[in-house]
Amino acid sequence: MAGFFVFLCGISMTDKRFSTVSGIAGAGLGLRSGHYQHIFETNPSVPWFELLSDNYMGEGGLPIVRAEAIRDLYPITLHGVGMSLGSADALNVDYMARLKSLADRLEPTYVSDHIAWVSIDGQYTHDLLPLPYTLEAQKNIIDKISQAQDILGRTLLVENPSSYLMFNFSEMSEQEFVGGVLEQTGCQLLLDVNNLYVSAQNNSFSASEYLAALPKDRIKEIHLAGYENKGDYLFDTHGYTVRDPVWRLYQETLEMFGAIPTLIEWDTDVPDFDVLLGESKKAQMFLDEVA
Amino acid sequence: MNKGMSLLELQRLFYKTVFDSQSPENGEFYARIKTTVNLSGEQSVNIYKDSILGGLTDALFSIYPVCVKLVGEMFFKHMVADYLRRYPSNSPDLGDYGSEFSVYITDFEPVRELEYLADLVTLEWSWHRAFNAPDTLAAGICSIADLSTVAEVDQGSIHFVTTPSAILVRSIFPIHQIWQVNQEDYVGNGIVNLDDGAVCLVVWRNAAFGMRIDVLSEQEYEFLQAVTDGKSFSEIATLPCASDLSGILGRCMQTGLIAGFTLVK
Incomplete structure (x- = not known):
């Protein structure tokens, strides 16, 4: 057999194993594939990393090996978009089984997804779509979250999505919808402050009133990211540094709820690792002020 | 009081509006959206539509980089536009999307002359699957x-x-x-x-x-x-x-x- 060409694209494999680290605190970072090498070479001082679970749903290969290597060095959480918790479809139990297997393997502090829907009739958009805030939609997502928690054997964190529209037949506000979901399922909230700001601006509601309506002890994690001002609306690109109004809303959130573990997300045009690190240090300064 | 619709109806209509811009039912869906100062219902839905189609296109870009290089980015976007509508994603794992691209290319008239393209796309799909096997x-x-x-x-x-x-x-x-x-x-x-x-x-x-x-x-x-x-x-x-x-x-x-x-x- 004529060996044609070989591509070695892995991290250096060693026998050294570290004990698994658990529990999150402070300002962490979303792990992005372009930063693996830098992290393994420099062991940066980052309190924790969030891994996108949907990037590790393959059955094997380098991604999961790298994820395990990160897990051995830092506390981690798993965050995904594939559960489609708000869909009228039945929960995809194959996906949930794969996610459970991943969570069992990586032992994250938290597993999270969104208060949104992604699929209908088994067809996936791979995007987070808005729900009507009706009793029917609320009951549906409560059932799905309860089922997901049973399958995973753990409490889920659910995140408020960015939204660009609301339905004119909604029966309650988003914060009432979210509050009911938390109360009925026992799940916790991953409060995305950037999403809240974007949604509030796009749909003309008060972010401060939204925060005031949230149950005080149920927010276990915060997300921060950068949006893009498109003129007629704000677009949640996760492609910029955190904007000043979001930093202000973040301060307001911390003053209201205390020092909650916070994550910097960056998904498009991902910059050098040090840019993300700078953002997490800024978040840490705000956390230190309320600690 | 605005007339509501069931969650299932709403989500089916939303999906159809994204993937079939000519559907006569789209107007029915736009009518359920609370308009804002700046945007009509249709404009609001188009934000989601562009995001969904853009995300699926990006996924194909990352799986088929050589195909992109051969036909050019602009043409690749044109080429995949109809694929997105004809081949829905049936898996929550975005990595499963694009398996039928070689079949689609075989019948895509503008690239008929590039007889090797469908086989090349099969090779790129195989690389993608082997990487995650x-x-x-x-x-x-x-x-x-x-x-x-x-x-x-x-x-x-x-x-x-x-x-x-x-x-x-x-x-x-x-x-x-x-x-x-x-x-x-x-x-x-x-x-x-x-x-x-x-x-x-x-x-x-x-x-x-x-x-x-x-x-x-x-x-x-x-x-x-x-x-x-x-x-x-x-x-x-x-x-x-x-x-x-x-x-x-x-x-x-x-x-x-x-x-x-x-x-x-």
Whole structure:
């Protein structure tokens, strides 16, 4: 057999194993594939990393090996978009089984997804779509979250999505919808402050009133990211540094709820690792002020 | 009071509005959206539509970089636009999306002249799948080290098993060369002679997570195809590749392409 060409694209494999680290605190970072090498070479001082679970749903290969290597060095959480918790479809139990297997393997502090829907009739958009805030939609997502928690054997964190529209037949506000979901399922909230700001601006509601309506002890994690001002609306690109109004809303959130573990997300045009690190240090300064 | 609709109705209508911009029902959906100062219902939905179609397009860009390079980014976007509508994603894993792109390309008139393109796309899909393939053999498969324990009388019942990532690809065009000259780190004159003839390939990942595309002889391809088809050792021994069976088997075991076996009596 004529060996044609070989591509070695892995991290250096060693026998050294570290004990698994658990529990999150402070300002962490979303792990992005372009930063693996830098992290393994420099062991940066980052309190924790969030891994996108949907990037590790393959059955094997380098991604999961790298994820395990990160897990051995830092506390981690798993965050995904594939559960489609708000869909009228039945929960995809194959996906949930794969996610459970991943969570069992990586032992994250938290597993999270969104208060949104992604699929209908088994067809996936791979995007987070808005729900009507009706009793029917609320009951549906409560059932799905309860089922997901049973399958995973753990409490889920659910995140408020960015939204660009609301339905004119909604029966309650988003914060009432979210509050009911938390109360009925026992799940916790991953409060995305950037999403809240974007949604509030796009749909003309008060972010401060939204925060005031949230149950005080149920927010276990915060997300921060950068949006893009498109003129007629704000677009949640996760492609910029955190904007000043979001930093202000973040301060307001911390003053209201205390020092909650916070994550910097960056998904498009991902910059050098040090840019993300700078953002997490800024978040840490705000956390230190309320600690 | 605005008239509502069930969650199922709403989500079906939303999906249809995104993937079928000409649907007469779209107006019904726009009417359920609370308009803002700046945006109509349709404009609000278009934000989601652009995001969804953009995300799926980006996924195909990342799986098929050589195809993108060959046809150009603008044309690739044009080429995939109808694919997104005709081939919905049926998996929550975005990595599963794009499997039918080679079939779609075969019927895509504007690239008919690029006869090798569909096979090249198959090669890129194989690379993508091999990269994410399982690391270990399924339960119940014996390791190659256990071959010595098989009694001589049972050897014909051996069913060899390839490493989980191995995917066989063949083409009447030298697609491996086209793939190679379009890699970022390629150094050379970039010339590929399409008349070089047919090629048999195996795309796979070795034990050190190194991705490989190996060129196979016709006999090696026939052997590995027979293994993949679940043929027993005694059945394989009747094929033309049997003339060099020990040589082929030895090489496949040495490289790790043949990773195990089962005994089916």
